[in-house]
Amino acid sequence: MSKPVSYKRHRFPPQIIAHAVWLYFRFPLSLRLVEEMLLERGVLVSYETVRRWALKFGPSYARRLRRKTPSPRDIWHLDEVVVTIAGRTHWLWRAVDQDGYVLDEIVQTRRDTKAAKRLLKRLLKKQGCPPRRLITDKPGSYAAARRQILPAVEHRSHKGLNNRAENSHLPLRRRERGMQGFRSPGGLQRFVSVFSAVRNLFVPSRSHRSALATHRHRLDAMAAWKSAACVAT
Numbered sequence: 001m002s003k004p005v006s007y008k009r010h011r012f013p014p015q016i017i018a019h020a021v022w023l024y025f026r027f028p029l030s031l032r033l034v035e036e037m038l039l040e041r042g043v044l045v046s047y048e049t050v051r052r053w054a055l056k057f058g059p060s061y062a063r064r065l066r067r068k069t070p071s072p073r074d075i076w077h078l079d080e081v082v083v084t085i086a087g088r089t090h091w092l093w094r095a096v097d098q099d100g101y102v103l104d105e106i107v108q109t110r111r112d113t114k115a116a117k118r119l120l121k122r123l124l125k126k127q128g129c130p131p132r133r134l135i136t137d138k139p140g141s142y143a144a145a146r147r148q149i150l151p152a153v154e155h156r157s158h159k160g161l162n163n164r165a166e167n168s169h170l171p172l173r174r175r176e177r178g179m180q181g182f183r184s185p186g187g188l189q190r191f192v193s194v195f196s197a198v199r200n201l202f203v204p205s206r207s208h209r210s211a212l213a214t215h216r217h218r219l220d221a222m223a224a225w226k227s228a229a230c231v232a233t
Contacts, residue, residue: 005230018229025198062197064228070127079165099205102196116145
């Protein structure tokens, strides 16, 4: 795990900072709504302070969250989302596994083979092993990149097979609308790196779960979050 989170020179207790950051990334809340929810609990803090906490501590927490163990039996679903930033078109290339767990995301200005290759190289580096199968939509850039990077991996290209990836875009789209868009490619990259890490932690897998199992999963996730934030449970 990464080095402990330092809260030096912050007048608010770590528990409040971690709670504010959790509210912002876990739920579709604006910074002003997080400010209001904290005020209801007797914590007087501005939305700008919440924004600074999210920028500073969000990435630190995300780096300390435990990632899902990669497996050569995994199936990678790849897709890209168009995002307009300051009037320019960008593409957020995303990869999720068979359980909907977000493996990686990268903002790029292109939608071609070079961009697809960059995503696959990042995935191989992060996961440490190739998948059992790749599933994508029809763009030929995926097939070309797969032939160069993962020639031995089975590739299925069909829109109807890639609902797992397309459905995983929906939470991010809701946040994008609530935030009235993103201001810069770097801002989008920073946001999704934390947003997806938090969602991976708190959202149960798509396998059928009982209500009790879901409850236990959420309690375990909250304990993991507090451990990553270095606050007392």
